Amino acid sequence: MKYKALVTTEDNKTFNNSVQVKSLDFLPDNNTLIKVKYSSLNYKDALSASGNKGVTRSYPHTPGIDAAGIIEETSSKKYKKGDEVIVTGYDMGMNTFGGFGEFIKVPEEWIIKKPSNLSLSESMAFGTAGLTAGLCLRKLLQHGLKPDDGKVFVSGVTGGVGIISLMLFSKLGFEVTAITGKMNEKDFLIDLGANEVIDRNDLDVDLVSPLQKPIYSGGIDAVGGKILSNLICSTTQRAAIACCGMVGGLSLDTSIFPFILRGLSLFGIDSAESLLEVKEEVWKSFSSDWKLENIDQNIKNISLDELPTEIEKILKGKQIGRVRVVYD
Numbered sequence: 001m002k003y004k005a006l007v008t009t010e011d012n013k014t015f016n017n018s019v020q021v022k023s024l025d026f027l028p029d030n031n032t033l034i035k036v037k038y039s040s041l042n043y044k045d046a047l048s049a050s051g052n053k054g055v056t057r058s059y060p061h062t063p064g065i066d067a068a069g070i071i072e073e074t075s076s077k078k079y080k081k082g083d084e085v086i087v088t089g090y091d092m093g094m095n096t097f098g099g100f101g102e103f104i105k106v107p108e109e110w111i112i113k114k115p116s117n118l119s120l121s122e123s124m125a126f127g128t129a130g131l132t133a134g135l136c137l138r139k140l141l142q143h144g145l146k147p148d149d150g151k152v153f154v155s156g157v158t159g160g161v162g163i164i165s166l167m168l169f170s171k172l173g174f175e176v177t178a179i180t181g182k183m184n185e186k187d188f189l190i191d192l193g194a195n196e197v198i199d200r201n202d203l204d205v206d207l208v209s210p211l212q213k214p215i216y217s218g219g220i221d222a223v224g225g226k227i228l229s230n231l232i233c234s235t236t237q238r239a240a241i242a243c244c245g246m247v248g249g250l251s252l253d254t255s256i257f258p259f260i261l262r263g264l265s266l267f268g269i270d271s272a273e274s275l276l277e278v279k280e281e282v283w284k285s286f287s288s289d290w291k292l293e294n295i296d297q298n299i300k301n302i303s304l305d306e307l308p309t310e311i312e313k314i315l316k317g318k319q320i321g322r323v324r325v326v327y328d
């Protein structure tokens with residue numbers, strides 16, 4: 001059988017993306033074949049599609065760390081043909097061909113059965129970015145963070161992780177400060193639930209002071225670097241931050257004071273390798289207590305052919321919200 005996939009090829013250190021027709025034996029030898037109905041675009045996919053060897057070691061490759069679809073064939077005892085399933089992370093889209101193809105073949109250990117109150121298309125409106133936001137929120141709630149504790153922040157807020165973090169915090173009744181480089185999106189962010197919107201350039205500076213005005217009881221950080229370094233020092237007593245991204249820089253030049261004088265907790269989140277049962281818990285929350293009725297709005301639906309353009313955009317930090325890949 002033939003199928004269509006985005007294939008990234010390497011030619012003399014140059015990487016090209018094109019949609020190609022492949023036969024199913026192009027796929028790796030794993031025990032479950034899934035017909036992909038939806039995928040979504042994440043920053044990591046753009047790294048894979050542009051030749052980042054820390055993400056993908058060898059090419060040709062089909063990126064796509066997210067997929068939602070229907071099982072076509074499996075030797076699993078847990079799943080059967082026809083099951084609607086979600087696959088995110090682990091090695092998919094990194095060194096195992098991913099969701100930017102009409103079919104994937106993955107080990108059953110990576111698969112989650114779609115919760116009943118969530119559609120396949122909604123699941124890819126969340127995708128890995130949403131799952132990561134959910135994992136951050138889960139960590140903060142486990143820490144004991146509550147809306148009554150005071151303001152929380154979301155950085156990189158117009159991005160995939162940021163936008164869903166904002167929507168989730170708002171749904172749960174938190175007062176949210178949205179931190180963005182796109183102040184022209186202020187009204188949009190307020191519509192989504194932000195109580196205030198501030199310019200990230202004010203925070204993207206060398207550490208202002210080791211102990212700054214205590215403003216935030218918590219937050220979700222998708223950018224790292226100087227912005228996170230300053231936010232760490234702007235927290236209230238017993239605050240908690242979940243960090244997951246590094247678009248603003250890999251290093252932290254911050255202070256130990258907020259940790260030892262204010263009892264700050266800083267949690268790191270890795271969605272790809274999260275335990276399957278933890279991912280299942282978050283997907284279940286997306287279909288129940290954390291259900292976002294407006295998740296389908298502000299999602300850009302694209303075809304496989306449109307992916308290369310969207311990949312360029314996310315690499316330049318110009319993407320707003322989530323991009324969902326829709327197959328026929």
Ligand SMILES: NC(=O)c1ccc[n+]([C@@H]2O[C@H](COP(=O)([O-])OP(=O)(O)OC[C@H]3O[C@@H](n4cnc5c(N)ncnc54)[C@H](OP(=O)(O)O)[C@@H]3O)[C@@H](O)[C@H]2O)c1
Nearest residue numbers: 043156157158159160161180181245246247248270271317
């Ligand atoms: N740990 C994990 O498991 C995990 C999972 C998913 C993603 N991530 C990481 O989380 C980060 C965000 O992912 P995403 O999918 O949300 O990406 P995205 O859609 O590209 O969003 C990133 C956002 O960060 C802001 N930004 C861009 N360039 C920046 C810069 N130079 N300095 C500061 N902010 C900048 C922009 O928002 P504003 O213009 O609104 O500021 C941008 O929309 C990435 O680093 C990604 O690798 C980690």
